[in-house]
Amino acid sequence: MTAARSLKTADELVSAGLIEPQKLPGIRAVADRYAIALTPTTVSLIDRTDRQDPIARQFVPDPVELLTTPEERADPIGDQAHSPVKGIVHRYPDRVLLKAVHICPVYCRFCFRREMVGPQGDGTLAPEELSAALAYIREHSEIWEVILTGGDPLVLSPRRLSAIMQGLADIPHVKIVRFHTRVPVVEPDRVDEAMIAALKESGKVVYVALHANHPRELTDTARAACARLIDAGFPMVSQTVLLKGVNDDPVVLGDLMKAFVETRIKPYYLHHPDLAPGTSHFRLDIAEGQKIVTALRGNISGLCQPTYVLDIPGGHGKAMIGESAVRAEGGCYSVSDFRGEEHRYPPK
Numbered sequence: 436m437t438a439a440r441s442l443k444t445a446d447e448l449v450s451a452g453l454i455e456p457q458k459l460p461g462i463r464a465v466a467d468r469y470a471i472a473l474t475p476t477t478v479s480l481i482d483r484t485d486r487q488d489p490i491a492r493q494f495v496p497d498p499v500e501l502l503t504t505p506e507e508r509a510d511p512i513g514d515q516a517h518s519p520v521k522g523i524v525h526r527y528p529d530r531v532l533l534k535a536v537h538i539c540p541v542y543c544r545f546c547f548r549r550e551m552v553g554p555q556g557d558g559t560l561a562p563e564e565l566s567a568a569l570a571y572i573r574e575h576s577e578i579w580e581v582i583l584t585g586g587d588p589l590v591l592s593p594r595r596l597s598a599i600m601q602g603l604a605d606i607p608h609v610k611i612v613r614f615h616t617r618v619p620v621v622e623p624d625r626v627d628e629a630m631i632a633a634l635k636e637s638g639k640v641v642y643v644a645l646h647a648n649h650p651r652e653l654t655d656t657a658r659a660a661c662a663r664l665i666d667a668g669f670p671m672v673s674q675t676v677l678l679k680g681v682n683d684d685p686v687v688l689g690d691l692m693k694a695f696v697e698t699r700i701k702p703y704y705l706h707h708p709d710l711a712p713g714t715s716h717f718r719l720d721i722a723e724g725q726k727i728v729t730a731l732r733g734n735i736s737g738l739c740q741p742t743y744v745l746d747i748p749g750g751h752g753k754a755m756i757g758e759s760a761v762r763a764e765g766g767c768y769s770v771s772d773f774r775g776e777e778h779r780y781p782p783k
């Protein structure tokens with residue numbers, strides 16, 4: 436059964452057969468705290484016969500989300516500590532996040548900004564707030580790249596996207612504008628000529644980073660939406676969150692990376708899950724993540740290799756956390772190949 440519109444309440448999820456009625460009180464309690472949304476496309480991807488379905492696990496709420504562990508925090512990657520004006524996060528010298536909107540077409544149950552996104556979240560920047568954010572970018576000549584994230588920036592209307600892109604157009608030091616989005620996968624019809632025209636308004640180089648976590652998300656329709664963006668001149672990269680019960684398997688992860696490359700999307704980041712509240716059921720040990728990532732080496736093309744990263748809690752930025760293939764040993768180096776065999780390499 437395909438829903439005609441997005442499902443946004445616990446009761447709608449029960450009516451759609453995605454949650455057993457006995458779970459309703461628990462899911463209502465989750466809904467009071469965290470936003471829920473599944474687009475019709477997302478609902479159609481769910482295998483209702485599979486209680487462990489990796490698509491359902493990403494989007495259908497679970498009462499276990501009410502459990503917050505001591506390590507978890509409302510702002511796991513420290514956006515607020517690096518926000519000089521509303522809507523801007525300036526963590527690294529050469530780039531800023533521009534969070535113009537805090538709405539998403541779907542709400543991921545593991546979202547690292549789950550306390551900020553949704554109808555009760557931080558909202559959409561008012562025109563004067565957007566002007567102040569653009570003024571900050573204009574005043575900081577070290578900013579080379581502006582990353583639109585949030586929220587999902589591609590839920591904005593073409594008119595609002597145009598306004599942002601026009602605002603960036605006359606800032607000469609900004610060379611790159613990057614969008615982080617799930618829209619081509621979860622609402623592919625939204626990627627139309629009007630959106631593409633709006634993305635071209637700045638005249639800057641525009642990259643689109645697609646968030647997808649399971650190979651089944653890259654349907655023919657999703658791939659066609661990505662092709663429209665790429666053919667319009669926007670290179671695409673991927674971002675994936677390594678999630679227990681979704682993609683914590685080298686075969687599944689490898690198939691996802693291959694699906695990206697087949698779609699002309701270069702695998703970019705594989706994120707270790709953040710310490711967002713109520714998400715401990717998605718997290719795995721870093722050592723397990725390293726093993727999965729190492730298993731990709733050699734088994735699939737170098738084009739398909741993502742960079743495994745952790746956002747250090749507190750806003751200290753990303754660290755690459757894949758296993759190193761090289762270690763110093765007795766005045767030489769020992770380098771391990773993709774089979775795990777060690778080889779000596781001289782110091783120079």
Ligand code: SF4
Nearest residue numbers: 539542543546585586
């Ligand atoms: S699309 Fe991104 S910001 Fe929105 S709920 Fe998912 S992870 Fe969070």
